[in-house]
Amino acid sequence: MKPLEDVRIIAVEQYGAGPFGSVHLADLGAEVIKIEEPRSGGDVGRYVPPYGEGEDSLFFETFNRNKRSLSLDLSTDAGRRVFEDLVKVSDVVYSNLRGDVPKKIRITYDDLKHLNPAIVCCSLTGFGMTGPRSKEPGYDYVLQGLAGWMDLTGEPDGPPTKSGLSLVDYSGGFVAAISLLAGLHAARRDGVGMDCDVSLYDTAIGLLTYPATWHLNAGFEPVRTSHSAHPSLVPFQAFEASDGWFIVGCAKEKFWTRLASVVGHPEWAEPGSGYGSFADRARNKDTLIPLLEDVFRQRTVDAWLGELYAASIPCGPINDVEQAMREEHTKARGLRVTTEHPRFGTVEQLASPVRVGARPAEYRRAPFRNEDFDLVVREIAGYDDATVERLRAGGAFGDAAVPPVPPVPPVPPGSAEPAESARAEAGEAEAASR
Structure with missing residues (x-):
């Protein structure tokens, strides 16, 4: 069996952070049933441009492979009944909504424990379910500013700078996955579930790590550093070399000794040189760094990296995305994987970095909206035809109760159609609820 093949997760999730956390669990074999609100067209990630058509986008494919989809309107009594019946036969309710929403829509442990005492309710919110900001929507960009990340990032004379990736969202997803698994372990051991109150804000503050410790205990004031x-x-x-940029780092004294030799100045590593120790180099960096910069500009990136690798000095090129995808190590680690999609054809994306055991992960494309209707409502929930029709009449499934849409011929990924672009913009407002 796959590591999480005996785990069923009901995921009331959308967009990036929540789906990013659960996709790794799905890759490990968990049955992730993605609940999509039918009135708004499901997960807003389906409509994110520029590479999308209809209800399919490469953005959505990235975060939702290996999952199941069910259109379910939780605001109706009929939809609530379906949800509660699924809770009875599941292990986890996982969500990424605004901090006050889990209680409003009754998906906390106190709301569900009468149905399943061992249910784990993991809520990844912007600011948590308590505190003065709990009702605010949380977005990666806002949180990178609020938690001090942007003040730390960029050149000293430049503006505050956001990371090129949504690292608060992605880190928050990982934190939620860890919390979920810890809660599940405890619930299976003790027979009692719980709430896991996880937030992007907590994640962002927690990742300040040692600069925050230095500040709290020694008054350290972080400053941005050049290059x-x-x-x-x-x-x-x-x-900067003569034809581009590279990284070199001396995290141990032995690396500095080797580097001084490689750049033709072994005397820089000697005691009394002003650069012979960590403390000396930190104190005299304003004179040392310009000297190194002058030396490194004299040769190409490849020439320097060849010598640095040979001397076992930590170093590497500064790749663009294309170069990172072409790296030999990327291929050797099996980090590029493919799925087949009726619209996009063969979709190449990145494997999960989470590795458990020797069995390779298997990848299935992201589901069409409501594609798994029959599997979920008939096999998992156990409804017969008459019950399904009563629930449908009660509005449980919205207008998307027929599974799945017929496959369409493969077309090259392109910009979203104008109507879909407008729909995506409307979806942004819906996504603000997380």
Whole structure:
């Protein structure tokens, strides 16, 4: 069996952070049943441009492979009945909504424990379910600013800078997955479930790590460093060669001794040189770094990396995305995987970095909206035809109760159609509820 093949998760999720956390669990074999609100067209991620057509987008494919989809309107009594019946036969209710929403729509442990005492309710919200900001929507960009990340990032004389990736969202997804698994372990051991109150804000603050510890205990005031230099280890930063940029870092004294030799100045590593120790180099970095910069500009990136690799000095090129995808190590680690999609044809994307055991992960395309209707309502919930019709008449499934849409011929990914672009913009407002 796959590591999580005996786990069933009801995922009331949308967009990025929540689906990113659960996709790794799905890759590990968990049955993730994605609940999609039918009135708004389901997960807003389905409509994110520029690479999308209709209800399919490469953005959605990235975060939702290996999952199941059910259109379900939780605001109706009939939809609520279906949800509660699924809770009875599931292990986890996982959501990423605004902090006050889980209680409003009754998906916390106190709301569900009478149905399943061992249910784990993991809520990944913007700011948590308590505190003065709990009712605010949380977005990665806002949180990178609020938690101090942008103040730490960029050149000293430049503006505050966001990370090129949505790292608060993605880190929050990982934190939620860890919390969920810990809660599940405890519930199976003790027979009692719980709430897991996880937030993007907590994640972002927690990732300040040692600079925050330094500040709280020694009054450290972080400052931005030129060329992404490490705040205390010198040299450890980006350097410009004659044809591009690369990273070199001396995290141990032995690396500095080797680097001094490689750049033709072994005397720089000697005691008394002013650069012979961590403390010396930190104190005299304003004179040392310009000297190194002058040396590194004299040769190409490949020439320097060849010597640095040979000397076992930590280093590497500064790749663009294309170069990172072409790296030999990317291929060797099996990080590029494919799925087949009726609209996009063969879709290539990235494997989960979560590795458990020797069995390779298997990848299935993301589901069409409501594709798994029969599997979920008939096999898992156990409804007969008459019950399904009564629930449908009660509005449980909205207008999307017929599974699945017929496959369409493959077409090249393109910009979203104008109507879909407008729908995506409307979806942004819906996504603000998380």
